[in-house]
Amino acid sequence: MPPLPTERAILGVPGPVFFGLLVLLAIAAFVYSMSRRVRVLLATSPENRFDRIGARIRKTVEYAFLQKRMFRDLYAGVFHIFLFTGFVVLLVRTVALVVEGLVPGFRVLPGTAGDVYTFAKDVFEVLVLAGVAMAVARRAFARPPRLDLTADAWFILFLIALLISADLLAEGAKAALAPRLASAWAPAVSAIARSLSGLPATRLTALYEAAWWTHLVDILFFGNYLPYSKHFHIITAVPNVFFMKLDPMGRLGTPDLEASERFGVSRVEDLSWKSVLDGYTCTECGRCRVVCPTALTGKPLDPKVFIGDVRDAVYEATPAILAAASGRGDGDSSDGRKELIGGWLTEETIWACTTCGFCTSACPVFIIPAVDKITEMRRHLVLERADFPKEMQTAFRGMETNGNPWGISASARADWAKDLPVMSMAEAGERDVEVLFWVGCAGSYEDRAKRVSKAVVEILNEAGVSFAILGTQETCTGDSARRMGNEYLFQLLAQQNVETLNGYGVKKIVTNCPHCFNCIKNEYPAMGGTYEVVHATELVERLLGEGRLRFTEPIRETISYHDACYLGRYNGIYSAPRNVLRAIPGLEIQELPRTCDRGLCCGAGGGRMWMEEKLGTRINQTRMKEIEQAGTGSVGLSCPYCMIMLGNAKEEIGAILELARRAMPRENTAGRG
Numbered sequence: 001m002p003p004l005p006t007e008r009a010i011l012g013v014p015g016p017v018f019f020g021l022l023v024l025l026a027i028a029a030f031v032y033s034m035s036r037r038v039r040v041l042l043a044t045s046p047e048n049r050f051d052r053i054g055a056r057i058r059k060t061v062e063y064a065f066l067q068k069r070m071f072r073d074l075y076a077g078v079f080h081i082f083l084f085t086g087f088v089v090l091l092v093r094t095v096a097l098v099v100e101g102l103v104p105g106f107r108v109l110p111g112t113a114g115d116v117y118t119f120a121k122d123v124f125e126v127l128v129l130a131g132v133a134m135a136v137a138r139r140a141f142a143r144p145p146r147l148d149l150t151a152d153a154w155f156i157l158f159l160i161a162l163l164i165s166a167d168l169l170a171e172g173a174k175a176a177l178a179p180r181l182a183s184a185w186a187p188a189v190s191a192i193a194r195s196l197s198g199l200p201a202t203r204l205t206a207l208y209e210a211a212w213w214t215h216l217v218d219i220l221f222f223g224n225y226l227p228y229s230k231h232f233h234i235i236t237a238v239p240n241v242f243f244m245k246l247d248p249m250g251r252l253g254t255p256d257l258e259a260s261e262r263f264g265v266s267r268v269e270d271l272s273w274k275s276v277l278d279g280y281t282c283t284e285c286g287r288c289r290v291v292c293p294t295a296l297t298g299k300p301l302d303p304k305v306f307i308g309d310v311r312d313a314v315y316e317a318t319p320a321i322l323a324a325a326s327g328r329g330d331g332d333s334s335d336g337r338k339e340l341i342g343g344w345l346t347e348e349t350i351w352a353c354t355t356c357g358f359c360t361s362a363c364p365v366f367i368i369p370a371v372d373k374i375t376e377m378r379r380h381l382v383l384e385r386a387d388f389p390k391e392m393q394t395a396f397r398g399m400e401t402n403g404n405p406w407g408i409s410a411s412a413r414a415d416w417a418k419d420l421p422v423m424s425m426a427e428a429g430e431r432d433v434e435v436l437f438w439v440g441c442a443g444s445y446e447d448r449a450k451r452v453s454k455a456v457v458e459i460l461n462e463a464g465v466s467f468a469i470l471g472t473q474e475t476c477t478g479d480s481a482r483r484m485g486n487e488y489l490f491q492l493l494a495q496q497n498v499e500t501l502n503g504y505g506v507k508k509i510v511t512n513c514p515h516c517f518n519c520i521k522n523e524y525p526a527m528g529g530t531y532e533v534v535h536a537t538e539l540v541e542r543l544l545g546e547g548r549l550r551f552t553e554p555i556r557e558t559i560s561y562h563d564a565c566y567l568g569r570y571n572g573i574y575s576a577p578r579n580v581l582r583a584i585p586g587l588e589i590q591e592l593p594r595t596c597d598r599g600l601c602c603g604a605g606g607g608r609m610w611m612e613e614k615l616g617t618r619i620n621q622t623r624m625k626e627i628e629q630a631g632t633g634s635v636g637l638s639c640p641y642c643m644i645m646l647g648n649a650k651e652e653i654g655a656i657l658e659l660a661r662r663a664m665p666r667e668n669t670a671g672r673g
C-alpha cells in the first residue's frame with residue numbers, strides 16, 4: 001500500500017506520476033499479451049457455450065471457487081485452496097495498491113471494512129506462504145509421478161513466495177517506522193514489526209522501500225508472465241469452468257455432413273475456441289495421466305502430454321493465425337509449422353484412446369483432454385484421408401453391409417430369441433408394448449452376450465413386463481463407428497434406427513449394452529429420436545422395488561463389480577447394478593480398489609474393441625490383474641464389451657443379469673438357459 005501523505009516525508013516513495021506510468025506500461029503489456037491469446041480464440045472454430053447461464057454460474061461456484069474436484073487429492077486440495085483464496089484476497093489488495101498509489105490519501109476500504117480486510121489479508125498471506133511451502137515440499141520430496149518438475153513451476157512458486165514475503169516485510173517495516181499508524185488487525189505484520197523494531201529508521205526506510213518496490217514489480221511482472229506460463233490457468237481456469245461442457249459427457253457433436261466442406265480437425269484453426277481455451281488452462285497437474293488406461297499401459301497417448309501438445313501447437317500457430325485474421329497473411333496460415341496430426345500428435349496417439357472419459361472426470365478445471373478432440377481428429381483421418389488401422393475396415397464393412405461390426409448376416413440378428421417367448425414389434429401389431437428391449441449387436445450375435453439377452457427375456461417375462469424387440473429391423477446403433485471417426489456411417493445407422501423406432505411409436509427402451517444405452521439416450525435426440533432409455537439393471541432394480549420381481553434362491557459367493565465406463569462415468573449409473581447384486585440372497589459384494597467413477601476401463605471403448613492392441617501391455621489384462629488381486633471368486637459385469645474383454649483375460653465373470661436370473665424362484669427358471 002503506498003504511504004499516506006504524512007508518511008511520504010518519512011518514507012520517500014516516488015510520486016503518483018512515476019507510479020502511474022509504471023502501472024500503465026505493465027497494463028499495456030498485459031493487454032497486448034492477452035489480446036493475442038483472445039484473438040486466437042476468436043479466429044478458431046465457433047462453439048456455443050453461452051447457453052444455460054444459471055447452470056454455468058452454479059458450476060463455477062462449485063468447481064472453480066469451492067474447488068470441489070481438487071480435494072480428491074487432499075494434500076493438493078488444501079494447498080491449492082490456500083493459494084487460490086489468497087490470490088482472490090490479494091486481488092483486492094492489488095486494486096487498492098494501484099488506486100491508492102494514483103490518488104494519495106484515498107482509501108479503497110476505509111473504516112471497519114478496511115480493518116476486516118486487513119485481518120483477512122494478513123491471515124491469507126500467511127496461508128499462501130504455507131501453501132507455497134507445501135507445494136515445494138511435494139515437488140522436492142514426494143515427487144508424485146503425475147508432476148513434471150519443470151523450471152516454470154519452480155519459478156512461479158518463487159514469484160508467489162516473493163510477492164507475499166515482500167508485502168509482509170514492507171508492511172512490517174512501515175509499522176515499525178510509524179507505530180501510531182499500524183493496524184491492530186494485522187497479527188502477522190505486527191509480529192514482523194516487533195522483530196524489526198530495534199533497527200534504525202534509515203535501515204527500516206530502506207527495507208520498506210526495497211520490499212515495497214519488490215512487491216510492486218513482482219505483481220506487474222507476474223501478471224505479464226502468466227500468459228506465457230503454464231500458470232496461465234490462474235487467469236483462464238474460472239472462465240474455462242464457466243464454459244464447461246454441460247451436455248452429457250457421452251454426447252459428441254453432430255456435424256451437418258451435407259453442409260460441411262471439411263471434416264473433423266487436422267489443423268489448429270479447425271479446433272474450437274473452447275479446445276484452445278482448454279489448452280491455455282491445463283495446469284499440468286497430471287491427474288489425467290495417472291488414471292488413463294493407455295498411459296498406464298505404456299501406449300503413446302498420455303492425456304497430459306496430449307493437451308500440452310495441442311497448446312504448444314496453438315502457440316506455434318499464433319503468429320500465423322493472427323496475421324491471417326488481420327489480413328496480413330496470405331490466408332494460408334499453416335506455412336512452416338508442424339502439422340497437428342503427424343507433427344505434434346502421432347496417429348498411434350490418436351487411435352489409442354478408449355474414450356473411457358477418466359481423464360475428463362479427473363481434471364480439476366474441466367478440460368476434456370482427449371475424447372471430443374480425438375474423435376474430431378479421427379473424423380478427419382477417416383472421412384478426409386481414409387487413413388485408419390486396417391482392421392477397422394472389417395468392422396466398418398460389417399456395419400455397412402450387415403448392420404453389425406462382426407459382419408454376420410443381418411437376417412440372423414434375432415436367431416438368439418428363436419425358441420424364447422419374445423415377440424417383435426412387427427408381431428406385436430396393435431398390442432400394448434410397455435418397453436422395447438434393445439438387444440444390441442453383442443447381445444444378438446456374441447455367444448456369451450446372447451446368454452445375457454436370454455436372461456433379460458426371462459426376467460422381463462417373470463416380472464410381467466410387456467416388451468418386444470425389433471428383431472431383424474434392429475441395426476447397430478453406430479456407437480463404435482462414431483467413436484472410430486466414421487461419422488457418416490454413424491449418421492446413416494442412427495437415421496435408420498430412429499426411423500424404425502419412431503415408426504413404431506416407441507417411447508421407452510431398455511438395453512443391456514451401455515454403449516447402445518449412451519448412444520440412444522444421449523446422441524439419438526440430435527438425430528430426431530428422443531426416448532426414455534433405461535439400463536437393464538435399472539429396470540431390474542425398479543421391478544424389485546415394485547415387488548414385481550423376487551430373488552429367493554441364494555447365491556453364496558463373494559463378487560466384485562467392474563463399472564463399465566459408458567454406464568458409470570458417462571451416465572452416472574453406479575448404484576443400480578450394485579443394488580441388484582445386493583438384493584440376491586447370500587451374495588456378498590467386495591468393491592475393487594479402483595471403483596465407481598475411478599474404475600479402470602476394460603479397453604474396449606472408442607472402437608478399440610475392433611482394433612488390435614499392439615503397443616504396451618494389454619489394458620484388459622491390467623484390469624483383470626486388479627480384479628484378481630481383490631481376491632473374489634468372480635467379477636460382476638453390466639456391459640457385453642467388458643464381458644468380452646475381461647473374459648478374454650480370464651473366465652470367472654458373471655453378468656449381473658444372469659446372476660439375477662439365477663436368483664429368481666427356482667420353479668420359474670427350471671430348465672432354462
Ligand code: SF4
Nearest residue numbers: 292353356357359370
Ligand atoms: S478417454 Fe480414457 S483412454 Fe482416452 S485419454 Fe482419457 S483416460 Fe486415456
Ligand code: SF4
Nearest residue numbers: 282283285286288363
Ligand atoms: S488436462 Fe486437466 S487433469 Fe490433465 S494435466 Fe491438464 S489440468 Fe491436469
